[in-house]
Amino acid sequence: MTNDTIVDRLRSNALAHPDKLALVCGPQRLTWAEFDARTNRVSNALLENGLKKGDNIAVISANSVAYAELFIGILRAGGCVTPLSSMASPDALQKMLTDCGATAIFVAEQYFGLVEGFITSMSLSRFAIDFTHPDFMDYEATLAQAPETDPMIALEMSDAFNLIYSSGTTGTPKGILHNHQMRAAQMDRVTPNGYDNNARTLLSTPLYSNTTIVAFLPTLFGGSTVYLMPKFDARGYLEIVAAEKITHTMLVPVQYKRIMDVPDFDSFDLSSMQIKFSTSAPLRAALKADVLARFPGKLVEYYGLTEGGGVTVLVADEHPTKLHTVGQLAPGNDICLIDGEGNEVPQGEVGEICGRGPTMMAGYFGRDDLTADYIWRNSAGDIYFRSGDMGSFDADGFLMLSDRKKDMIISGGLNIYANDLEMVLLQDVDVTDAAVIGVPSDAWGETPLGMVVLREGASRGAEDILAQANSTLGKSQRLSAVEIRETLPRSTIGKILKKDLRAPYWEKENT
Incomplete structure (x- = not known):
């Protein structure tokens, strides 16, 4: 595993190839030098506004250049990125901000209505990303006043990296805390997946989702180029792939379905695509087969949880008879299947999926009780995370999902x-x-x-x-x-x- 934090590596990348493209979103294009300078301005602005190491800094926005700058700039200042779901209710968002004790929030105009009713009553710094408001500091004006020199905040692998709230459309939110160690462990997939080979990665799912983050970070770590779509539409996606010669992408199953259903899909030049990833929900076997038949490049499906634990990988083009599965254990991972009493089930039977591996959350933020409930231990006392998913292994060690336990x-x-x-x-x-x-x-x-x-x-x-x-x-x-x-x-x-x-x-x- 790498000894570098992601922040360390991004700093090195900017020095190594300052004129290379780092980030593209619509008409905006930033080189690595420009991206580096602006993330430094974000960091320094936060430090000048009193950020202390480990503070949770919230963001609610569609995908944008500013969002990417904030993500890395918050980390560079020693803060913990707390991306908020735009699908959450105002009540849930208020609970999230209260739960994590955020010291600052960055808000895009598109989602201002979600926080408008309560945000000025909260004790935190407020920044408007793309609009003006008397109770908010202007994002661009704030950055313009901040130096672009690197603050060089020392980071440890045990430091908080991000805090992601699960679901959160209603009810009591639950914050999943990842540290720098966990994110650095995920960088082991950078070279095998070609993220460090001038990759051009197109992302169209929101940056508050771990689905997006697990492709966003490796691309930047590899010194390559991230392309962001603020909002997904199937035809627009195909147009970007063709025009920008996209090599990598992360999509969720519903997006694959919409893309493959575009009437003139076969008219687009997608020959640049090298590898396509899928996660977050099961990709149906028939849809996998259609993607393999008509969409160039490898198709790789990941099964795992935002909390981390056991991960499986299906390289679909290498295992065409296993498309009904989510693949085999990733290196360094282990999965046990248990019954309702916590006992392991026999081979071939369905049980709750419990996993362990190098990428496991630090815990639920401020909720040791919930973290304890999430843990299952095997007979040797090793910690596994309970997924709530039901599944079984076939004779070849491929995992077949049955359902969510609660479903x-x-x-x-x-x-x-x-x-x-x-x-x-x-x-x-x-x-x-x-x-x-x-x-x-x-x-x-x-x-x-x-x-x-x-x-x-x-x-x-x-x-x-x-x-x-x-x-x-x-x-x-x-x-x-x-x-x-x-x-x-x-x-x-x-x-x-x-x-x-x-x-x-x-x-x-x-x-």
């Missing part, structure tokens, strides 16, 4: 994995998206309900979709009904928001 449906005392039912629904030629949830049932406690999005021009109805699915499902798995929806609610990294889907049915039950 498992218990009907008549039997466990039903929604993922199994969703795969059946998605095999229907008229279905383009699907989700299965458990809804209340007098007879069974709960019963599976399917929700589907139909392809344009489909003439079949819900009863037809239901009949076809149930004809292939086992008797204990059968859907009680199918509903047709125009869309399914998803997070900005493509995860179906099942909590939102379930709420109306269970709220009725509880009233």
Whole structure:
């Protein structure tokens, strides 16, 4: 593993090739020298405003050059980057800021409405990234007054790096703390994945997501170029790949689906693409096969958690018969599968995935109790993180996901994995998206309900979709009904928001 912090390496990269492109977002293009100078200005501005080492500095913004500058500038000043989800409610955002004790926040105009109702009552420095407000300092004006010399703050591997709040659309937020050691460990994948070979990495998921960060940081660490999209759209994505000769990308499954569905996809020159990554949600086997057939470059799927722990990797083009899996253990990682009592399950059986490896969080911020609940220990006393995901290993050591533990449906005392039912629904030629949830049932406690999005021009109805699915499902798995929806609610990294889907049915039950 590298002995350099990411900040150390970025400093070296700017000295080594100052005129090389570091960052591109729309019409804005920064060389490494320019990026280095502006991140130094961010650092010095924060230090002049009283930042102390380890302070949490919050950011809420769409992807932008400023966001990238802030991310690295906060680290360079010795702060902890606290990127906030733009999908969170104002109440959840206020709880996050209170929980972490942020000493400053940087806000983009697009999301000002989310914090407007409470932010001026909080004791923290406020900066407006791209607008003016009497209660906020102007970002560009502040940077203009700060020196561009490197503050050379000494950093230790044990120092806080970032604080990412999980989900957080509603309820009590939970901060996942990563330190410099954890992020440095992830840099072992830089050379094997070619991030240090003049990579041009296109990122279109938000920078508050670990999905984005795990490609953003290696590209910069490798001295290459990051291209940011403020907002994803499939055609715009393909246009950038073709025009900028993109070599690397990180996408989530819903983005792959939208890209492959662009009617004239095959007309774009994508020959520059060397390697495409996928994570955050399962990439369906049929979609993997389509990507392999039509989208140039390698396809690599990662399974892992923001908290860290066990990681698996599927190099899809090398294992075409394993597309229904999320691959094999990454080097240095281990996964055990356990039952409800915490005992390991036999080979081939489904259990909760517990993992350990070189990239594990420092803990839930300020919540030792939650961190303790997250830990499972094997017979030797080794610490594993509980994922809440259910899965099994095949005979070749490839991990197959079944479902989230909390999404498992218990009907008549039997466990039903929604993922199994969703795969059946998605095999229907008229279905383009699907989700299965458990809804209340007098007879069974709960019963599976399917929700589907139909392809344009489909003439079949819900009863037809239901009949076809149930004809292939086992008797204990059968859907009680199918509903047709125009869309399914998803997070900005493509995860179906099942909590939102379930709420109306269970709220009725509880009233």
